[in-house]
Amino acid sequence: xxxxxxVIIEDEPLAQNVLKKYxxxxxxxxxxxVCPDALEAQTVLxxxxxxxxxxxxxxxxxxxxxxxxxxxxPPLVIFTTAYPEFAVEGFEVDAIDYLLKPFSFERFLKAVxxxxxxxxxxxxxxxxxxxxxxxxxxxVYKVDLEDILYIESIGDYAKVITIQAQxxxxxxxxxxxxxxxxxxxxxxxxxxxxxxxxxxxFEGNYVKVGDKDxxxxxxxRDEIYAxxxxxxx
Numbered sequence: 001x002x003x004x005x006x007v008i009i010e011d012e013p014l015a016q017n018v019l020k021k022y023x024x025x026x027x028x029x030x031x032x033x034v035c036p037d038a039l040e041a042q043t044v045l046x047x048x049x050x051x052x053x054x055x056x057x058x059x060x061x062x063x064x065x066x067x068x069x070x071x072x073x074p075p076l077v078i079f080t081t082a083y084p085e086f087a088v089e090g091f092e093v094d095a096i097d098y099l100l101k102p103f104s105f106e107r108f109l110k111a112v113x114x115x116x117x118x119x120x121x122x123x124x125x126x127x128x129x130x131x132x133x134x135x136x137x138x139x140v141y142k143v144d145l146e147d148i149l150y151i152e153s154i155g156d157y158a159k160v161i162t163i164q165a166q167x168x169x170x171x172x173x174x175x176x177x178x179x180x181x182x183x184x185x186x187x188x189x190x191x192x193x194x195x196x197x198x199x200x201x202f203e204g205n206y207v208k209v210g211d212k213d214x215x216x217x218x219x220x221r222d223e224i225y226a227x228x229x230x231x232x233x
Contacts, residue, residue, distance in 0.1 A: 003030045004119060006052040007075075009041045009067075010034070011059055015080065015101060019054050022108045026140060028116060028133065036060075038067035050075050052115050057081040068093045076118060078111045106170055109135055113179045132179060134160060136167045143167065145184055149198050149210045151176055153191040161212075188224055189217035 006029050010016045016034055023029045032048050035041040037060050041053075053075050057064040064081075068074050077093070082101045096118065097111035113132055120130065130145040147162040153173045160167040160176075177187050187193045188207060192214050200208035205216050216224060 004028055004052055004116070005030050005032045005048070005050040006054060007032060007041060007044060007048075007050045008034045008054045009038060009059065009064065010054070010056045010080065011036045012056070015056065018102075019080070019108075022105055023054075025105070026109070026112060026133065027142060029112065038062040038064065041067065042070070045071075045075075051119055052112075053077045055079055058083060065093055076115050078115060106135060109133060109140070110171075110175060110179065117179070117181075130181065130184075134167050134169050136169050141167060145180070145195075148185075148195050150195065150212065150214060151193040161210075186224065188220050189215050190219075 006023060008016055008019045008023075008031065010019065020031060020034065023031045029052070032050055033041075033044045035044055039061055055064040055068070055077050057079055058081060059067070062070075064079060068077055077095045078097050078099060079095050080099045080101060080103070084100055096115045099107060099111055116133070131142050132145060134141050134143055143160065143162060147164060149161045149163065151173065152159045152161065154168070156170065156172075157168050158171050158173055158176055160169060173187065173191070173193055177185065177193055180193070184197070185193050185195055194207065194209050194214060198209050200210070202208075202216075205221070206213045207216055208214075
């Protein structure tokens with residue numbers, strides 16, 4: 001498995017510890033440094049390149065946003081801050097995501113999945129072995145996208161059905177469909193996302209995926225059949 005090097009740039013010890021624990025629990029991340037300010041981070045990055053920064057915006061000496069602007073080839077950035085008013089500025093410097101303190105592991109995981117998707121595309125590894133990380137039963141599982149059949153909403157949770165197993169995750173279909181590549185997955189109902197290459201056939205208002213008959217929602221039907229007609233499904 002590819003391990004991506006990451007650096008925490010954060011002056012608050014409590015926030016540092018939360019991020020260290022979350023990174024430690026993630027199988028694809030390796031923490032290489034924790035820096036209390038941007039100037040120290042600049043030195044660290046010159047000696048130890050990293051692919052991902054967890055960067056506080058409100059830092060002493062130099063703000064996180066101004067720090068990123070000084071880098072010629074900045075790593076991917078996930079901003080962390082207690083101040084929601086900085087969100088727009090954060091995205092103006094092409095941040096991957098913006099975590100508002102205090103944030104949960106699930107919210108952290110969503111941001112990291114976005115970063116990993118971009119890193120994988122950059123390194124052309126997503127074409128060979130695309131995957132997503134799912135947290136369930138206090139563990140984080142690496143799940144190959146090719147193995148996913150469909151995802152079903154069950155209240156505040158989602159059930160990810162793969163060829164080998166099932167995973168119940170504390171996440172919504174809306175969040176999951178944003179994390180999954182549009183070329184491989186499509187939402188067909190308010191309660192279902194399906195893998196396009198696992199479709200067996202359509203019949204009326206249902207689509208067969210594996211051995212499961214999945215309903216097609218009225219509000220999704222026109223888009224699905226239009227894409228089918230155009231052979232873009």
